[in-house]
Amino acid sequence: VPTDQLTAVFGALADPTRRAILTRLTRGDATVGELCEPFAMSQPAVSRHLKVLQDAGLITRTRRATTRLSHLEAAPLREATSWLAGYREYWEVGYDRLDELLAGLETEERS
Amino acid sequence: VTAAEIIAEPGVPQVIITREFAASPAVLFRAYTEPDLLARWIGPRTYRTTVDMLEPRDGERWRYTHTVPDGDRCSFFGFYHGDPTPRQIVQTYEFDRQPGHVYLNTITFEARGSRTLLRQNTVFQSVEDRDVYVLGGMEKGIHASMAKLDELVTGLQE
Numbered sequence: 001v002p003t004d005q006l007t008a009v010f011g012a013l014a015d016p017t018r019r020a021i022l023t024r025l026t027r028g029d030a031t032v033g034e035l036c037e038p039f040a041m042s043q044p045a046v047s048r049h050l051k052v053l054q055d056a057g058l059i060t061r062t063r064r065a066t067t068r069l070s071h072l073e074a075a076p077l078r079e080a081t082s083w084l085a086g087y088r089e090y091w092e093v094g095y096d097r098l099d100e101l102l103a104g105l106e107t108e109e110r111s
Numbered sequence: 112v113t114a115a116e117i118i119a120e121p122g123v124p125q126v127i128i129t130r131e132f133a134a135s136p137a138v139l140f141r142a143y144t145e146p147d148l149l150a151r152w153i154g155p156r157t158y159r160t161t162v163d164m165l166e167p168r169d170g171e172r173w174r175y176t177h178t179v180p181d182g183d184r185c186s187f188f189g190f191y192h193g194d195p196t197p198r199q200i201v202q203t204y205e206f207d208r209q210p211g212h213v214y215l216n217t218i219t220f221e222a223r224g225s226r227t228l229l230r231q232n233t234v235f236q237s238v239e240d241r242d243v244y245v246l247g248g249m250e251k252g253i254h255a256s257m258a259k260l261d262e263l264v265t266g267l268q269e
Contacts, residue, residue, distance in 0.1 A: 090154060092115050095130050097152035101142055102134035109138060 005057060009076050012056035017041070018049050022058060025072035032068065124235040129228060136220035136227045140197035143218065149175065163188075167195040173202065189213070204233070212240050 012018055021035055035046050050070055053059045057076045061068045115130040132139055142148045146162035154160050159178040163186070166172060174188035189203035192215075200218040205211075214235045221228040235241040 088115070088117055091117070091128055091130075093155050094153050095115055095132075097156065098139075098142055099132065101148060101152050102132055102138055105138045105141060105148075106134050 005076060008056035009058060012052050012058055013077075015049070015052075018053055021046075021049060021053065021070075022072060022077070025059065025070060029069040029071045032070075035070065119241070122238055124238045124241045126231075126233045126235075126241065128231040128233075131223065132227050132229060133225070134227055135225070136197040136222050139220050139227050139229065140195070140200075143200060144195055167191060167200075169194050189216075206244070209243070212236060212244075214240070214244070 144167040163174040192201040
C-alpha cells in the first residue's frame with residue numbers, strides 16, 4: 001500500500017462514525033439508508049462519510065436498482081494496521097522470549 | 112502474562128513501551144547487557160540473532176544483527192550514554208537501512224515487589240522518523256485507537 005493510501009486510510013479511520021460504519025459492514029453490505037439508522041444521521045452526512053471511506057479504498061459501492069450498496073474492502077485495512085502490528089509483534093515476541101529466559105535466570109540465581 | 116503497552120501518540124516523535132516482568136531489575140539488566148543472553152530474546156523467534164558487540168559502559172558500543180528466514184540481514188547499533196545500570200540504560204539506536212536516522216532509547220527498570228516494570232522511552236529526530244520506523248510511513252494524525260482497529264481487523268480475518 002503506498003504512503004498516500006495509508007494517509008487516506010488513517011484519515012478515514014480517525015473518525016469514530018466511519019469506524020462504526022466499517023464495523024457494520026463486516027456483517028454484510030448495506031445501503032445508505034441502512035447505515036443511517038444506527039448512527040442517527042442524515043443520508044447526506046452518511047454519504048459524505050462513505051465518500052471518504054471509498055476514496056481511501058476501504059469500501060466499494062455498487063449500484064443495485066435505485067440504491068447503492070456499500071461493501072467493505074478489507075485488504076487496505078489489514079495492510080495499514082499491520083504497520084503497528086509489526087512493531088508490536090517484534091517487541092511482544094521478544095518480551096515473551098525474555099520471560100522464558102528470565103524464568104531460567106531467576107532459578108539459576110536462587111540456587 | 113502481561114501484554115506490552117505501546118503508546119505512539121500522533122504528532123509526537125516518541126514511542127513509549129511498558130511491560131512487567133516476573134524477575135528482578137538485576138536479572139532483567141543481565142538479559143539486556145550480556146551478549147549471549149540478549150541474542151536469546153531480542154526479535155522474532157524465526158530470526159537468527161547475533162550480538163556483534165556489546166560493551167555496557169559509557170561511550171561504548173552495541174550492535175546486533177538479525178538474519179531473517181530468507182537469509183536477508185539487518186543490524187541495529189549504537190552507543191551507551193552513561194554507565195548502564197539495573198535502574199537505567201540510555202543508548203542511541205540506528206538501523207543500517209536508514210543511515211543518519213538516530214534515536215535515543217531510555218530503558219528503566221523499576222522494582223514492583225518481586226516483579227519489574229520495564230519502560231522503554233524512544234525519542235526520534237522527527238515525527239516522520241518515528242512514523243517511518245514504527246508505523247512504516249503512516250501519516251501523523253492517527254486518532255483511531257489501535258486496540259479498536261485490532262478488534263476490527265480480527266473480525267475481518269475469517
